[in-house]
Amino acid sequence: MPLLRMPPPHGGKLVDSVVKNKDRAEKLAAGCVRFELKPTTDAKGVPIRHVYREIMSVCYGFFSPLEGSMVREELERVLKERRLLSEWIFPYPILFDVSEEDYKALGVKEGDRLLLTLKGQPFATLDIEEIYKIDPIDVATRTFGTPEKNPEVVRQPFDDKHPGYVIYKFHQPVIFGGKYTIINEPKFKEPYDRFWFPPAKCREVIKNVKKWRTCIAHQTRNVPHVGHEMLMKCAAFTGDVEPCGGILVNAIIGAKRKGDYPDEAILEGHEAVNKYGYIKPERHIVTMTLWDMRYGNPIESLLHGIIRQNMGCTHHMFGRDHAAVGEYYDMYATQILWTKGIPSFGFEAPPNEVDYGLKILPQNMAEFWYCPKCGEVAYSETCGHSKEKQKFSGSFVRGIVSEGIFPPNVIFRPEVYKVIVKWWKVYGYPFVNNKYLKLKAQELEVDVPPLEIPKA
Amino acid sequence: MPHFIGVIIDEKRMEKIKGTPLEKEIKDMFGGALKMIAVPIPEEKSKEVLKAFDKARIDSRGYIEDVPVAFRRAVFEEMIKAKSLNIIDNVLARISEIQEAAKKEDEYIPPPEVE
Numbered sequence: 001m002p003l004l005r006m007p008p009p010h011g012g013k014l015v016d017s018v019v020k021n022k023d024r025a026e027k028l029a030a031g032c033v034r035f036e037l038k039p040t041t042d043a044k045g046v047p048i049r050h051v052y053r054e055i056m057s058v059c060y061g062f063f064s065p066l067e068g069s070m071v072r073e074e075l076e077r078v079l080k081e082r083r084l085l086s087e088w089i090f091p092y093p094i095l096f097d098v099s100e101e102d103y104k105a106l107g108v109k110e111g112d113r114l115l116l117t118l119k120g121q122p123f124a125t126l127d128i129e130e131i132y133k134i135d136p137i138d139v140a141t142r143t144f145g146t147p148e149k150n151p152e153v154v155r156q157p158f159d160d161k162h163p164g165y166v167i168y169k170f171h172q173p174v175i176f177g178g179k180y181t182i183i184n185e186p187k188f189k190e191p192y193d194r195f196w197f198p199p200a201k202c203r204e205v206i207k208n209v210k211k212w213r214t215c216i217a218h219q220t221r222n223v224p225h226v227g228h229e230m231l232m233k234c235a236a237f238t239g240d241v242e243p244c245g246g247i248l249v250n251a252i253i254g255a256k257r258k259g260d261y262p263d264e265a266i267l268e269g270h271e272a273v274n275k276y277g278y279i280k281p282e283r284h285i286v287t288m289t290l291w292d293m294r295y296g297n298p299i300e301s302l303l304h305g306i307i308r309q310n311m312g313c314t315h316h317m318f319g320r321d322h323a324a325v326g327e328y329y330d331m332y333a334t335q336i337l338w339t340k341g342i343p344s345f346g347f348e349a350p351p352n353e354v355d356y357g358l359k360i361l362p363q364n365m366a367e368f369w370y371c372p373k374c375g376e377v378a379y380s381e382t383c384g385h386s387k388e389k390q391k392f393s394g395s396f397v398r399g400i401v402s403e404g405i406f407p408p409n410v411i412f413r414p415e416v417y418k419v420i421v422k423w424w425k426v427y428g429y430p431f432v433n434n435k436y437l438k439l440k441a442q443e444l445e446v447d448v449p450p451l452e453i454p455k456a
Numbered sequence: 457m458p459h460f461i462g463v464i465i466d467e468k469r470m471e472k473i474k475g476t477p478l479e480k481e482i483k484d485m486f487g488g489a490l491k492m493i494a495v496p497i498p499e500e501k502s503k504e505v506l507k508a509f510d511k512a513r514i515d516s517r518g519y520i521e522d523v524p525v526a527f528r529r530a531v532f533e534e535m536i537k538a539k540s541l542n543i544i545d546n547v548l549a550r551i552s553e554i555q556e557a558a559k560k561e562d563e564y565i566p567p568p569e570v571e
């Protein structure tokens with residue numbers, strides 16, 4: 001077997017739809033109808049998504065080769081076969097949705113260019129190729145699957161307790177399909193600015209700064225406890241003739257479900273792992289992707305594969321209950337997808353063995369627990385003391401944290417725990433709650449610099 | 457099979473337990489890095505706990521998790537008062553007071569002092 005190299009971007013070429021020349025930006029947007037972007041909210045008015053995150057991820061190439069909001073035919077293809085019209089696999093509907101009232105008020109038609117403003121400033125344009133209507137509940141249901149249609153992995157019908165289902169359910173019914181272009185680059189605020197490595201830059205850093213030939217991606221929506229740290233360390237022994245050169249942590253930043261940690265704590269918590277040498281920075285980098293997590297287990301794992309291949313990783317770790325919440329999917333759904341495929345979702349074979357598929361290699365991992373007999377954090381498929389095991393259950397760890405107990409070194413590294421407390425003090429709460437979601441939807445991760453657009 | 461409420465015993469709580477019959481109930485977790493007392497809860501009572509708190513659930517070890525801090529605190533207080541683990545009725549007697557305190561926990565939990 002030849003030595004592994006950085007795979008090409010998904011679709012062959014990274015999307016770069018960010019206009020940096022001010023004159024060009026002004027020309028592109030001159031005379032366009034303006035529309036101020038706003039968050040998607042749930043039945044109680046709590047923000048659960050902001051389309052600006054999708055526009056950023058598309059235009060900076062995280063979702064390559066996707067270039068914008070999907071037209072109807074593409075949406076249908078994605079829901080049926082998880083493929084774009086260009087054949088490349090893609091898991092989720094990505095849609096620019098507006099309400100009937102906004103549609104009427106805008107008075108735009110197919111062929112028009114819309115100027116999207118964010119925090120009152122020009123941010124991006126959308127070239128409207130097609131205007132059509134969706135039934136959001138139908139899109140939500142088909143996005144995640146049903147026990148009848150997807151019996152391989154769906155165990156119970158999706159409902160209002162599933163945050164990803166709710167995101168699609170509360171999409172507005174009018175869709176503008178078409179290409180996005182960012183015309184005014186937002187500026188990331190602290191601490192996000194340190195973790196912003198769009199795919200082109202990330203590939204550059206991996207190649208020329210870190211000098212990693214191989215690199216394994218770690219998906220996270222969590223502040224890392226020692227179980228996560230061991231997963232990263234052990235999964236990184238995968239590679240070819242030697243372990244992977246580096247570990248790329250990619251945190252999903254956006255509206256999350258209540259009980260997850262605030263984004264700032266997730267990023268700085270992972271950063272503390274390398275800052276204090278638990279995994280030295282020469283072998284570890286913390287990055288982020290803007291995305292309001294859909295918690296779609298196997299479906300989400302496809303998006304993770306796309307993002308991290310675009311960022312330049314050779315491998316991707318997938319755990320049990322990957323990107324999951326509740327018991328909607330089989331706990332091994334992601335691993336089934338990446339070892340056998342899931343025909344009902346369009347995969348007769350794993351996503352890296354089909355045409356127009358992914359090049360990133362899956363590394364399916366089981367579980368890490370603390371074993372008092374081994375006296376260490378042990379791998380579930382290695383340690384023979386399953387009776388004595390002590391699991392890093394998320395709810396158990398949340399219990400310790402919310403009681404304000406300083407966790408022992410085998411659960412959280414002290415420096416990582418201090419990051420949790422730092423952001424706890426800022427928000428008066430250690431976890432995501434409604435107040436945090438509302439504040440986040442207002443403040444966002446970015447500010448948008450002022451830009452004057454000529455009237456015509 | 458009974459369920460359990462795991463009460464973590466930190467240094468402050470340890471002082472209140474020393475010399476009482478509760479001391480022998482202390483279990484080591486994570487190689488002794490964490491001390492815990494598992495309070496058994498008969499199944500029909502654990503149903504009442506789940507009913508009282510919508511986020512509460514039983515995890516794979518049979519422990520009731522994702523309960524409010526106020527509930528865990530009440531379990532510890534009753535345990536100290538009675539010097540026994542047979543206290544779930546005393547806790548359930550206070551349930552409306554605990555639910556009231558728990559409501560505030562959705563908005564604010566005081567951060568610990570960590571240097």
Ligand SMILES: [Zn+2]
Nearest residue numbers: 371374383385
């Ligand atoms: Zn063992």
